[in-house]
Amino acid sequence: MSKIPKNTILSKQRLAKATYEFWIDNALVAENAKPGQFVIIRTSEKGERIPITIADTQENAFRIVVKAVGKSTIELCMKNAGEQLYDIVGPLGKPSEIDCYGDVLIIGGGVGIAAILPIAKALKNAGNKVRVILGAKTSTELILQDEFSFADKLVICTDDGSEGIKGTVVDGMMEEFNLEKPNVIWSVGPAPMMKATSMIAAQYGIPIWVSLNAIMVDGTGMCGGCRVLIRKEENGVTKEEIKYVCVDGPEFDGRYVDWESFIRRLQQYKEEEQKALERFLE
Numbered sequence: 001m002s003k004i005p006k007n008t009i010l011s012k013q014r015l016a017k018a019t020y021e022f023w024i025d026n027a028l029v030a031e032n033a034k035p036g037q038f039v040i041i042r043t044s045e046k047g048e049r050i051p052i053t054i055a056d057t058q059e060n061a062f063r064i065v066v067k068a069v070g071k072s073t074i075e076l077c078m079k080n081a082g083e084q085l086y087d088i089v090g091p092l093g094k095p096s097e098i099d100c101y102g103d104v105l106i107i108g109g110g111v112g113i114a115a116i117l118p119i120a121k122a123l124k125n126a127g128n129k130v131r132v133i134l135g136a137k138t139s140t141e142l143i144l145q146d147e148f149s150f151a152d153k154l155v156i157c158t159d160d161g162s163e164g165i166k167g168t169v170v171d172g173m174m175e176e177f178n179l180e181k182p183n184v185i186w187s188v189g190p191a192p193m194m195k196a197t198s199m200i201a202a203q204y205g206i207p208i209w210v211s212l213n214a215i216m217v218d219g220t221g222m223c224g225g226c227r228v229l230i231r232k233e234e235n236g237v238t239k240e241e242i243k244y245v246c247v248d249g250p251e252f253d254g255r256y257v258d259w260e261s262f263i264r265r266l267q268q269y270k271e272e273e274q275k276a277l278e279r280f281l282e
Ligand code: FAD
Pocket: 038, 048, 049, 050, 051, 052, 053, 054, 064, 065, 066, 067, 068, 069, 070, 071, 072, 073, 074, 111, 114, 115, 212, 213, 214, 215, 216, 250, 266, 267, 270, 273, 274, 276, 277
């Protein structure tokens, strides 16, 4: 059978408000993907490139979960089973560092839950005790909860208290810390969530992997669009380094990310993004 990717959407399912799961026919991505990696998708020839995490794989297909937040993700979420995507590049980025660490705490917020699923599974298979915290604004926005049944412990947090702990994943994280401190943490979700969880991890001196959702253009380390400042103290000396999320990441130890500049860069095209969305919706 030919392995030339067709990029046909094999199935589409609505998981929550504006959030869809797709299985896409692409044997090359399916065979090579490792937890933590992503693809860059263009829905049409003139479309923007959208980075999306590979949430699962089967023999000839891979799964993504997409939240429609702007022009390109709305365009993608309007596609249906049987339609073809224009092109897909990947798997991209460095895979997660899967190892046996002992006690691992894994935190997913919103659509970030889809990104932590393959990482959590791989860490469980590597022999870790895996505690998982899932957060959503409200119970109807909680996705993939049933797929975490392999975890040693599953904690649900909703901002409005409609399910589990009333509060954000940070409240769940503090409760778990009070029971037992983990050896390492993964945290994927909105940037303010990854920042808040990283601040706590820093206080306790626990490594925390965050997957940075930088704005990307080429995905090859050439354009500089996804750059992030990493700042570390070594022997009393502050060392600053520019890293590129697409090739050096997407995972970084959140204790060393310069969150202020990262969050500022995420906002920099807000006006243009709004105009593109308005034009698209006309
Ligand atoms: P835009 O018009 O570009 O933006 C609309 C709104 O979203 C604006 O308010 C803008 O500030 C905000 N925004 C723009 N880009 C981002 C961004 N990268 N992250 C957060 N907010 C943003 N999304 C998923 O739904 N599922 C995934 O599995 C997923 N995985 C990702 C993996 C990586 C490595 C990266 C870098 C991003 C990932 N994202 C994922 C985020 C996704 O790429 C963006 O939501 C998308 O590019 C936005 O494009 P847009 O044209 O629809 O929205």
